[in-house]
Amino acid sequence: MTTVSLTVNGQSVTADVDPRTLLVHFLRDNLRLTGTHVGCDTSQCGACVVHLNGQAVKSCTTLAVQANASVVTTIEGISQGGELHPMQAAFREHHGLQCGYCTPGMIMSAIDIVNRKGNALDEQTIRAELEGNLCRCTGYHNIVKAVAAGAQGMAQAPLQQAAE
């Protein structure tokens, strides 16, 4: 067993883990943060995307020990004071989800896209940037609309962006 210490959604966490434990399993099984999902075993689907030190990573291909001394944000950590993060609100407003399984990864990736590409995102950029996230329900049409709207919303809510 190896000891890992990290900050998850603003909370300090220390735990002993099997060295082969993946970050996604650490989050789901040790911390019961089950919003982060596993949809494949080849790092393709993106249902497991979280932020590691502010950048999107696939937590199914990150070892928990790699996250030692890091800051991790999951889908459970982005809303503040009962208010949805603008990207969460945009997914709801634009019907960017159906079964909801890919949604946490989509939202975490979408926030990362905005952080990297800015708040004015055209359709082609969004579609290209969503390369690492699969959705089987929506045909992406409304996800693309949601990401564009969420990006705009993040421009109007700098406080929440900073909280990332």
Next chain:
Amino acid sequence: MTATGIGAPVRRKEDQRFVTGQGRYVDDFNRPGQAHAYFLRSPHAHAAIRSIDTGLAMIMPGVIAVFTGDDLAADKIGGLICGWMIHSKDGSPMKAGPHPALAQGKVRYVGDHVAVVIAETLAQAKDAAEAIVVDYDVLPAVVDTAQATKAQVQVHDVSPDNTVFNWHLGNKDETEAAFARAKHVTKIDLVNNRLVPNPIEPRAAVGEYDFGTDNYTLYTTSQNPHVARLVLSAFIGVAPEHKLRVIAPDVGGGFGSKIFIYAEETVCVWAAKKVKRPVKWTSDRSEAFLSDAHGRDHVTHAEMATDETGKIIALRVHTTANLGAYLSTFSSSVPTYLYAPLLSGQYDIPAIYCEVDGVYTNTAPVDAYRGAGRPEATFVVERLVEKTARELGQNPAEFRRKNYITQFPHVTPVIMTYDTGDYAASLDKALEIADYKNFDSRKQESARRGKLRGIGFSSYIEACGIAPSQAVGSLGAGVGLWESAEVRVNPTGSVEVLTGSHSHGQGHETTFAQLVSDRLGISIDQVSIVHGDTDKVQFGMGTYGSRSGAVGMSAIAKAIDKVIAKGKKVAAHVLEASEGDIEFKDGQFGVAGTDRSMAFGEIALQAYIAHKFSGQDLEPGLKEGAFYDPTNFTFPAGVHICEVEIDPDTGVTKIERWTAVDDFGVIINPMIVEGQVHGGIAQGVGQALLEGAFYDESGQLITASFNDYCMPRAIDLPSFQVGMTVTPCPSNPLGIKGCGEAGAIAAPPAVINAITDALGHEDIAMPATPQAVWRAAQKARMPMAAE
């Protein structure tokens, strides 16, 4: 229309939990003392099992138990079943081989279940599975659909030539006579490619047994938990029906693949009692590719006859349908009664005859996948119609229009009675949205850039709202296909609806609440939709075949009518008026011709305190149930137009425009309906351009991960132009037809018709990958050289 009533694009109630990571899927459930199951699967497509030695595995760290098919047999656990009996032309019943949950003596496809290891952790279970020694006598495999009946390999003893059934529908003599007098006959050979459903949530199961009460609980990724319970109890014999609780909580997409009752959940429930621990299994994606029921996989030859006026006079079809190594839960119905009855499409075709050979192969079982038989039928009809129009030199849109059914009801030669529709209206609207009149100039503009532009139509029809129980019973179904609902009004006036439907992305918690809000005049926030738990909800049939609006909501509407009727009795007592004078409108029970009235919530309270009426003539309480059995299928139909641009140098096909005009009857929530259309189109485009499950000759699935099986990504798809026309469905109280499968049904022929239009080429197989399109483009450019 109110802001939350029927027709309003209400934002979904369920989204709050999904966007915040608070959804609860099966893998999120962990039970106290839980152990983990891992299935050892066959690495061979076909092999006799000489022996299984579990001795070493049993002493591995953390191992609790290792079970094989012998252990299930010793406990008299039955095999998995196929619930739809198909009879061959000669009247003989289909030849169904045994389907044990864990192999007994033989494995029949790669991924077949050989043994299960139950251990303290999943990693320990996986490690121990590697220590199981299986002595296989590897046998040759049959994989190819078209060759299955000619192979030297026999998948099941019961079926010497691998034929499950030779089935037919329609009128052979009339069809032959029509072909004999035809002016023109168009022929086509088609392969409907095998697909893997791939909901992003993999299947999962947690079995639990309570020694105190003798109750079993199964958490499972199911679209129809009551059907799962019925099959597990009455047929497989894992637990008595009244002792088994099946919970299907949030389920992350199904697309058909989670209708079926699989080996894994069977074993988890059974093993929980054996090891005296809850047993959990979660599929990884590789397992999903190997063992989830696949879809499609047809090989078809079809011919269409036209007369001198360009009217279609007959259609004949021969299809070989690959059913895989075992018959999955509803597999036999998919290439038969969900397929051939749709071969009339939107067209007035006087004579149709279809033969279907269902065959076994050493591949994963094939069953219903979004559309289930109807995409296969639509692909046949729409490719043939397109090809016929081209051969006759007619405009493909106008050739379709000329042959559309215009009088309703319309009885087809393949047992369907279409109730209503206006196909020309959808075509007109689609042509307008697609800006068809300027297509030629866009094509010329593409040509100037060295690109090939094409346009493809698909005039699809589907039969949804599955289905009148008497009808499906006469066709071989083992169950009725009604739906149930219970509307519980609480003393405070809030309402719980217990529905037999199951939501796994469809948004029932919102749509169903809209109906209740609309009918009872209460806030949508006062309505809860309860589903997916057999201990809470009365028996119901579940969600598939676009049935939850037309059938599930009709049951709710029927129960609401009973609630209102009871409410009128209560109001009559409380308002001291005659029951006949009570009117219910906008959430108020009032006495006609007076200003005396009480709100719905007040009447609910009165019903429960029951101070104003004696128990003799009126029971307290306000709760009503209903079972709704439809009187006919519903017939959603529409026109999709796909416009592509192909780069002949790379073979890359880009979808430039997608127009969908659908007639789903009355729409409850247009936002959700459009979302269903988008998702369906994406799966249909996936089939046409990207997806294909391929086995090599030895039966190894060579597309068994997202690395190798090309799922549609955002960049592969355009934004969609979605329009609607409405002819209300006359056969259910809400006028709903259903929308869940339309896109997946309509899309594949629209794409292929567009590509072949662009290439001027007769046919191209699905998936039309860049390589395939490039080859076809070279052939079109230099026909002589390519020969």
